[in-house]
Amino acid sequence: MSEVHLELTNVGIEFPTPRGPFRALRDINLKIDQGEFVSLIGHSGCGKSTVLNIVAGLYEATEGGVLLDGREVNSPGPERAVVFQNHSLLPWLSAYENVELAVDQVFKKSKTAAEKKEWIEYNLKLVHMDHAMHKRPDEISGGMKQRVGIARALAMQPEVMLMDEPFGALDALTRAHLQDSLMEIQKALNNTVIMITHDVDEAVLLSDRIVMMTNGPNATIGEILKIDLPHPRDRLALADDPTYNHYRSEVMRFLYEKQRKVEH
Amino acid sequence: MNPLKWPTIEPFYKLVIGENRKGQLNAIVKMVGLPLTGIFVFLLIWQGAASHIHTSLGQFPGPQQTYEQFVSLVDEAKASSLKEQAFYERQYVRNEKKLAANSEAEVKVRDYTGPPTFFDQIGRSLVTVISGFLLASLIAVPIGIVIGLSSNAYAAFNPIIQIFKPVSPLAWLPLVTMVVSAVYVTDDPMFDKAFLNSMFTVLLCCLWPTIINTAAGVATVTQDLKNVSQVLSLNWWTHIRKIVLPCSIPMMFTGLRISFGIAWMVLIAAEMLAQNPGLGKFVWDEFQNGSSDSLGRIMVAVVVIGIVGFILDRGMLMIQQAVSWDKSATLR
Numbered sequence: 206m207s208e209v210h211l212e213l214t215n216v217g218i219e220f221p222t223p224r225g226p227f228r229a230l231r232d233i234n235l236k237i238d239q240g241e242f243v244s245l246i247g248h249s250g251c252g253k254s255t256v257l258n259i260v261a262g263l264y265e266a267t268e269g270g271v272l273l274d275g276r277e278v279n280s281p282g283p284e285r286a287v288v289f290q291n292h293s294l295l296p297w298l299s300a301y302e303n304v305e306l307a308v309d310q311v312f313k314k315s316k317t318a319a320e321k322k323e324w325i326e327y328n329l330k331l332v333h334m335d336h337a338m339h340k341r342p343d344e345i346s347g348g349m350k351q352r353v354g355i356a357r358a359l360a361m362q363p364e365v366m367l368m369d370e371p372f373g374a375l376d377a378l379t380r381a382h383l384q385d386s387l388m389e390i391q392k393a394l395n396n397t398v399i400m401i402t403h404d405v406d407e408a409v410l411l412s413d414r415i416v417m418m419t420n421g422p423n424a425t426i427g428e429i430l431k432i433d434l435p436h437p438r439d440r441l442a443l444a445d446d447p448t449y450n451h452y453r454s455e456v457m458r459f460l461y462e463k464q465r466k467v468e469h
Numbered sequence: 470m471n472p473l474k475w476p477t478i479e480p481f482y483k484l485v486i487g488e489n490r491k492g493q494l495n496a497i498v499k500m501v502g503l504p505l506t507g508i509f510v511f512l513l514i515w516q517g518a519a520s521h522i523h524t525s526l527g528q529f530p531g532p533q534q535t536y537e538q539f540v541s542l543v544d545e546a547k548a549s550s551l552k553e554q555a556f557y558e559r560q561y562v563r564n565e566k567k568l569a570a571n572s573e574a575e576v577k578v579r580d581y582t583g584p585p586t587f588f589d590q591i592g593r594s595l596v597t598v599i600s601g602f603l604l605a606s607l608i609a610v611p612i613g614i615v616i617g618l619s620s621n622a623y624a625a626f627n628p629i630i631q632i633f634k635p636v637s638p639l640a641w642l643p644l645v646t647m648v649v650s651a652v653y654v655t656d657d658p659m660f661d662k663a664f665l666n667s668m669f670t671v672l673l674c675c676l677w678p679t680i681i682n683t684a685a686g687v688a689t690v691t692q693d694l695k696n697v698s699q700v701l702s703l704n705w706w707t708h709i710r711k712i713v714l715p716c717s718i719p720m721m722f723t724g725l726r727i728s729f730g731i732a733w734m735v736l737i738a739a740e741m742l743a744q745n746p747g748l749g750k751f752v753w754d755e756f757q758n759g760s761s762d763s764l765g766r767i768m769v770a771v772v773v774i775g776i777v778g779f780i781l782d783r784g785m786l787m788i789q790q791a792v793s794w795d796k797s798a799t800l801r
């Protein structure tokens with residue numbers, strides 16, 4: 206069995222607010238192996254992005270901590286690349302230049318100018334963005350922006366990819382297409398991935414494990430579901446697969462029975 | 470950029486090729502006709518009002534007299550340039566003769582020292598205002614960036630900026646004059662003291678809008694972009710260059726344009742008081758002169774000051790459009 210790659214131990218966080226401290230998370234314990242694909246699912250506002258930001262180093266946990274390969278995580282760094290919920294491309298740079306900024310930073314000395322160029326183009330090709338790589342974010346569609354964001358993260362050759370609802374804002378067709386690409390790329394590169402999603406099918410299709418979170422405030426991990434489906438996975442074949450549907454209904458039951466969202 | 474798509478050209482082009490003639494005519498009337506009508510009405514009112522104002526130097530100049538004075542200023546400038554040419558030619562001929570008589574002879578070329586013409590004064594004013602403005606920008610942009618980056622620095626500096634911002638140039642000028650005469654003592658001055666006085670006064674007045682707007686522009690860097698910068702572990706300088714500067718350029722230029730406008734206004738007053746050659750001194754000299762032409766000449770200066778100020782602002786706008794990444798932002 207492989208070594209533990211990423212480890213969250215008793216992570217909790219409290220945000221200071223004008224009306225006193227707000228406890229968002231408590232007792233998050235999670236061990237993730239190298240090359241594993243983990244999804245975080247839970248109702249809106251439960252604290253999924255907060256977990257991701259703590260792993261990224263953008264937020265500091267109030268209690269507990271995060272270890273990556275045994276080293277403590279206490280600041281952001283390019284070995285933990287983030288695909289942001291709203292793509293966060295620099296609007297004044299073209300797709301190519303956005304990826305270039307990351308590549309220049311990570312491979313400052315280790316790649317020559319020609320190698321960098323090749324690497325940038327290779328990653329844009331992976332997400333099928335090579336035809337529009339010199340366009341600026343305001344000239345491309347939402348799905349294309351999201352793909353550039355993914356290419357930027359991949360180009361950093363991170364040890365861990367942190368993806369915050371990477372396909373949330375996309376139409377069903379584009380989403381399916383990108384999910385397939387992501388599965389392919391992830392299996393080929395054997396990246397460790399933590400992905401946040403709202404979509405049950407997406408979680409079951411892509412993940413090795415699904416981490417289901419209870420409702421906030423004071424949220425924590427409710428259940429963890431291991432998805433034992435062989436790779437490569439084919440969405441059409443799986444649609445009628447009883448194991449797949451079993452996993453699906455497990456997640457649904459958690460979300461809509463055990464953690465019914467109480468609307469205030 | 471296709472010149473046929475420029476807003477000032479497009480309607481004429483479309484009219485010629487016959488696309489939506491009626492719409493184009495309306496567009497042209499709006500673009501050319503209405504401004505011309507406005508100017509015409511203004512000239513009428515000016516003429517009417519001027520004929521009712523009598524001063525100790527005669528009647529207040531209307532458009533007609535102002536134009537006549539403009540023509541006479543142009544003639545004077547031409548005459549002066551002819552004189553200058555003749556002066557140098559005479560010297561040349563004299564020197565040639567000397568050399569022909571004795572090839573060892575020492576020859577000198579002396580500079581022409583006639584009084585500056587009206588157009589020389591415009592040039593001097595431009596040099597002073599641009600020097601003051603550029604120096605002020607070199608100081609103000611970095612300060613604005615530093616202040617904008619940290620809310621603590623902003624809280625610390627904001628009161629000072631707010632207090633100095635509304636100070637009139639006339640209050641600064643005596644102080645600047647005293648400081649310049651105390652500090653700038655050389656036997657062979659590279660710059661005229663009057664020039665330095667006006668320039669530093671301009672500088673002090675146009676620091677503040679640039680600082681404030683640059684700081685506000687820096688504050689528009691969103692948390693998302695700061696997160697990107699942190700994840701990439703950009704160092705401070707790269708963060709400034711790649712993220713903060715592009716993001717704040719639109720606001721920064723808004724500040725620079727306000728500053729330049731103020732600089733031009735302040736300059737005229739500063740030149741009057743500091744007796745620095747330029748349009749302000751021209752106005753003051755004409756006022757002291759008190760001939761029957763003086764008011765007309767001052768009126769020419771007023772119009773020229775307005776037109777130059779307008780052209781400078783358009784120039785800044787063009788630079789702003791050229792360096793700003795957000796071409797869709799409407800700039801006026």
Ligand SMILES: Nc1ncnc2c1ncn2[C@@H]1O[C@H](COP(=O)(O)OP(=O)(O)OP(=O)(O)O)[C@@H](O)[C@H]1O
Pocket residue numbers: 220221222227229248249250251252253254255256421
């Ligand atoms: N910087 C912050 N300061 C104060 N409260 C915060 C901060 N960040 C998040 N929170 C609170 O923490 C809780 C969890 O937020 P989070 O953004 O992690 O939710 P989420 O699960 O990602 O939601 P969504 O699915 O809608 O993106 C929310 O109640 C939010 O208001």
Ligand SMILES: [Mg+2]
Pocket residue numbers: 253254255290369
């Ligand atoms: Mg979120």
